[in-house]
Amino acid sequence: MPSIISTIVSLAVLASIHGAFAAGPAPVLLGTAADFAVLAKTGVSSVPNSAIDGNVGVSPATITSVTGFSLTQDVSGQFWTSSQVDGRVMGSTDASPTPALLTTAVLDMQAAYTDASNRPLPDFVELKAGIIGGSILTPGLYKWTTGVTISTAITIAGGPSDTWIFQIAGTLVQATNVVITLTGGALSQNIIWAVGDTVTVGANGIFEGNILAQTDVVIGTNAIDHGCIYAQTDVALEEATVSCEGGIITPPPSSSSSSVSSTVPPSSSPPSSSSTPPTSTPSSTPPTSSIPPTSSPASSAPITSAPTSTKTTGSAKRTSTKPYGPYGPYGYY
Numbered sequence: 001m002p003s004i005i006s007t008i009v010s011l012a013v014l015a016s017i018h019g020a021f022a023a024g025p026a027p028v029l030l031g032t033a034a035d036f037a038v039l040a041k042t043g044v045s046s047v048p049n050s051a052i053d054g055n056v057g058v059s060p061a062t063i064t065s066v067t068g069f070s071l072t073q074d075v076s077g078q079f080w081t082s083s084q085v086d087g088r089v090m091g092s093t094d095a096s097p098t099p100a101l102l103t104t105a106v107l108d109m110q111a112a113y114t115d116a117s118n119r120p121l122p123d124f125v126e127l128k129a130g131i132i133g134g135s136i137l138t139p140g141l142y143k144w145t146t147g148v149t150i151s152t153a154i155t156i157a158g159g160p161s162d163t164w165i166f167q168i169a170g171t172l173v174q175a176t177n178v179v180i181t182l183t184g185g186a187l188s189q190n191i192i193w194a195v196g197d198t199v200t201v202g203a204n205g206i207f208e209g210n211i212l213a214q215t216d217v218v219i220g221t222n223a224i225d226h227g228c229i230y231a232q233t234d235v236a237l238e239e240a241t242v243s244c245e246g247g248i249i250t251p252p253p254s255s256s257s258s259s260v261s262s263t264v265p266p267s268s269s270p271p272s273s274s275s276t277p278p279t280s281t282p283s284s285t286p287p288t289s290s291i292p293p294t295s296s297p298a299s300s301a302p303i304t305s306a307p308t309s310t311k312t313t314g315s316a317k318r319t320s321t322k323p324y325g326p327y328g329p330y331g332y333y
Helices: 003-021 029-033 098-117 254-274 280-318
Strands: 039-040 041-045 052-054 054-056 080-082 085-091 140-143 146-148 155-157 164-168 172-174 180-183 191-195 198-199 204-210 212-213 217-219 224-226 230-233 234-240 239-243
Touching: 029 098, 039 098, 039 234, 041 054, 054 146, 080 164, 085 098, 098 164, 098 191, 098 212, 098 230, 155 280, 180 204, 230 234
Parallel strands: 039 054, 039 230, 041 234, 052 085, 052 239, 054 085, 140 164, 146 172, 155 180, 164 191, 172 198, 191 212, 198 217, 204 224, 212 230, 217 234, 224 239
Antiparallel strands: 080 085
């Protein structure tokens, strides 16, 4: 019996030591870019139907550069909705404060790319000359001065608090039907792919990790990306799925839209009703003051909800889980 107890204690100690001393590089700070599942500077397109778990943003491009999503504008004018997006879609010309939020997020995205791609003292250099199919990738900083091809399945192995940064100067291409597998508790949110050129994930593949691309990203038909996508040009989704637990400001409830739209008229209505007899003014005053509050939250939901709820929801996940992206308990702000 004592030996069993001592064994359990030893395992517990080892586990706590592993958690306290995570392997891999220091986290890459995403800043407000972490409020988006997909963020691009020139455009985002979808070959319907794609599915995105999180917010979508484009800037300095306008909302017209977001194509294939059948967008519906919220009455607040601050964001759009789509059946393909579990979150909000935002462009640089939407109503305030959206343009400012997007400008900051894009700057944070660029800063994150610069940080990740310039980390010094890599643990692995030019691994397999960039042909990494069949590899088992342990925590660390990896560097390639050319492109990287994943032609057969690879495994990313490590614990839930371990981290990976892949610095790729050229293109990153994952072939059709190729799957990246995580083992040992490794989390996709702790993986950063900093790519200096195009990123292509082939059809029916599964990709793991957050992408920071200096140019464009293409996710093929029926492919799944477990992570967020940040591109300094455009993102093209071909009936693809982007599963990013973070990157979500509170999704706009359908009731919010109707609520805002129904409160806008009353807001202009009070003037006419208040211009009626003074007696009706008091009774019309309550509605007037009570309608804006209702309208304000609903209408300002995008305003406060975008930054505030985002940070609340986002930070709850991001501050608590992962260093690299919008997830979990390994604080990185």
